[in-house]
Amino acid sequence: MKNRPKNFVxxxxxxxxxxxxxxxxVQCQVALQFVGGHxxxxxxxxxxxxxxxxxxxxxxxxxxxxxxWGAYNDIAIAYWSCEESMMTWLREGFTDLQGVVRGKSGxxxxxxxAPRTHFEVSASTPEADWGIFRHFDTCDQHDxxxxxxxxxxxxxxxxxxxxxxxxxxxxxxxxxxxxxEIFLPGNLCMIRTxxxxxxxxxxxxxxxxxxxxxxxxxxxxxxNKHPVQSRCLSARLLSDxxxxxxxxxxxxxxxxxxxxxxxxxxxxxxxxxAIYASAQQYANRFSPGMQLLLSHEVAVVPPGKGRAAYKxxxxxxxxxxxxx
Numbered sequence: 001m002k003n004r005p006k007n008f009v010x011x012x013x014x015x016x017x018x019x020x021x022x023x024x025x026v027q028c029q030v031a032l033q034f035v036g037g038h039x040x041x042x043x044x045x046x047x048x049x050x051x052x053x054x055x056x057x058x059x060x061x062x063x064x065x066x067x068x069w070g071a072y073n074d075i076a077i078a079y080w081s082c083e084e085s086m087m088t089w090l091r092e093g094f095t096d097l098q099g100v101v102r103g104k105s106g107x108x109x110x111x112x113x114a115p116r117t118h119f120e121v122s123a124s125t126p127e128a129d130w131g132i133f134r135h136f137d138t139c140d141q142h143d144x145x146x147x148x149x150x151x152x153x154x155x156x157x158x159x160x161x162x163x164x165x166x167x168x169x170x171x172x173x174x175x176x177x178x179x180x181e182i183f184l185p186g187n188l189c190m191i192r193t194x195x196x197x198x199x200x201x202x203x204x205x206x207x208x209x210x211x212x213x214x215x216x217x218x219x220x221x222x223x224n225k226h227p228v229q230s231r232c233l234s235a236r237l238l239s240d241x242x243x244x245x246x247x248x249x250x251x252x253x254x255x256x257x258x259x260x261x262x263x264x265x266x267x268x269x270x271x272x273x274a275i276y277a278s279a280q281q282y283a284n285r286f287s288p289g290m291q292l293l294l295s296h297e298v299a300v301v302p303p304g305k306g307r308a309a310y311k312x313x314x315x316x317x318x319x320x321x322x323x324x
Contacts, residue, residue, distance in 0.1 A: 001159055003148025011280075012287040015126045016141040016153070017133065025114040025132065025299050026083050027192075029253065030094065031075040033106035033313045037066055039074045043101055050093045051078055056085020058135060062241035063251060068224070069314045071106075075238065077192075077253075079132060083113040083305075090307075098311050106313035110255075112190060112306045114299040118162070120153035123295035124283065129246030130194055131297050145280070147267055150259075150298060157259055162187045162300045164258025169231055169322060174315040178324045184306030185323070188233075189256040189298065194240075194248035196293030204292050207285070212278045213250075219271040220252050230269070231261035233322050246293060255319060259300050 030051070032043055044062070051057055060078040067073055080086040094109060101107055121131070126138045143152045151157045165186040195216070197205045223235040235254040243249040256262040266272050283290060310317045 002143070002152050003146065004143055004152055005146060008146055010142070010145040012145065012283040012290075014141040014144040015123045015128065015138040017121050017136040018139040019116060019136055021116050023116045024083065025112070025119040025297070026080040026086050027131075027299075028078045028080070028086055028090070028109055028111035029075050030078060030109040031073045031107065032101060033108060033317065034072045034074070035069070035106070035314065037070050037072050039064065039072050040105065043105055044074050044076075046100055047097060048076055050097055051076060051089065054085060054089045054093055056081045057089075061130065061248075063238040063248070064241070065236055065238045067236075067317070069316060071314060073236070073317075075236075077131075079135075086111060086113070094309075102312060106311060106317070108308070108310040108313050108317055110306075110308040110318060112184070112299060112301045114301055114305065117156040118154060118302060119297065119299035120150065121295075121297050122153070123293065124290060125199075125246070125293055125295075127199070127246040128293060128295050129244075130196075130248055130295065131192065133246075133295070148263075150266070151263065154259070154298070154300065157300065160260075162259050164188065164260065165303065166257045169228055169233070169257055171228070171321055172324060176324060177310075177315045177320045179309070179311055179313075179320075181307055181309045182319060182323045183304070184301055184308065184319070185257075186301070186303030187258055188301050188306055189259045189262050190253070190301065191256070191262060191296055191298045192251060192253045193296035194251040194293065196243060196246065196248045196295075198243050198247070198249065199245035199293070200291045204286055204290065207282060208292055212275070212282050215271075215274045215278045219269075219275050220254075222269070222271045223254060223265070227321075230265055231257040232265065233257065234318050248293070259298075262298070
């Protein structure tokens with residue numbers, strides 16, 4: 001049963017992808033971690049050369065951030081044509097990479113695969129050119145701008161589907177945080193949400209910086225500081241390396257214990273209500289010609305289809321704080 005109100009008409013346009021039912025969302029964040037806070041471009045080039053020489057890589061995007069430990073995480077967000085290709089690189093390419101960077105940086109990955117029934121994408125402009133938007137045609141989106149629209153766009157999530165397997169969320173003692181491969185609990189939920197203002201007019205960009213961006217960063221900061229209460233295991237506020245029209249300037253990649261936990265923050269917490277209200281005001285002000293890119297991918301990961309590993313990284317890196 002859909003959450004969409006009867007006779008509801010969205011107040012502004014949005015776009016999604018015209019995806020075949022056989023589509024798979026296959027993505028891996030792979031990163032180098034530099035404890036001193038300064039990245040090494042030559043090492044990152046070795047990482048991307050390894051990725052690019054692998055069959056099945058569709059593309060990667062570079063983004064990074066300095067985490068709470070002051071370490072710089074230089075991330076390649078890689079998209080693959082199939083799970084087999086990604087797994088081949090994780091077994092071979094990532095293993096080889098560790099031998100090259102050991103003693104110079106840490107390395108980690110967080111990888112997932114989701115069928116078409118388990119993910120959705122959305123964009124404020126049809127010119128979105130990031131993530132899987134790079135590889136498929138856009139079409140009008142009808143289910144948006146109401147509470148519950150995200151679940152309506154994920155067919156397996158209707159009628160409270162896709163409950164998370166991770167029940168109790170507790171920080172592990174630092175000494176118990178594994179550097180071995182971690183298999184993610186079933187129906188963990190990842191969101192990659194991006195903001196791009198390269199194509200926006202000065203008026204739009206100024207409005208974004210003065211209102212919406214501040215609310216957005218406050219929301220991400222809340223998730224980082226209250227992971228157990230929000231049931232958000234990890235939230236990285238990233239800056240992108242090559243912003244351009246249709247592509248991100250900034251973004252957040254976050255992992256929630258379940259789609260329901262993401263919804264609880266979206267629907268009920270004051271920090272996201274402030275983001276939503278500011279975004280609605282912004283869209284109403286600048287539609288139908290709005291050029292600010294507000295876009296996301298949400299994927300719910302079936303059992304056995306998510307994994308992560310953290311080699312020579314500090315103990316607070318990513319999902320290892322909660323999972324072993």
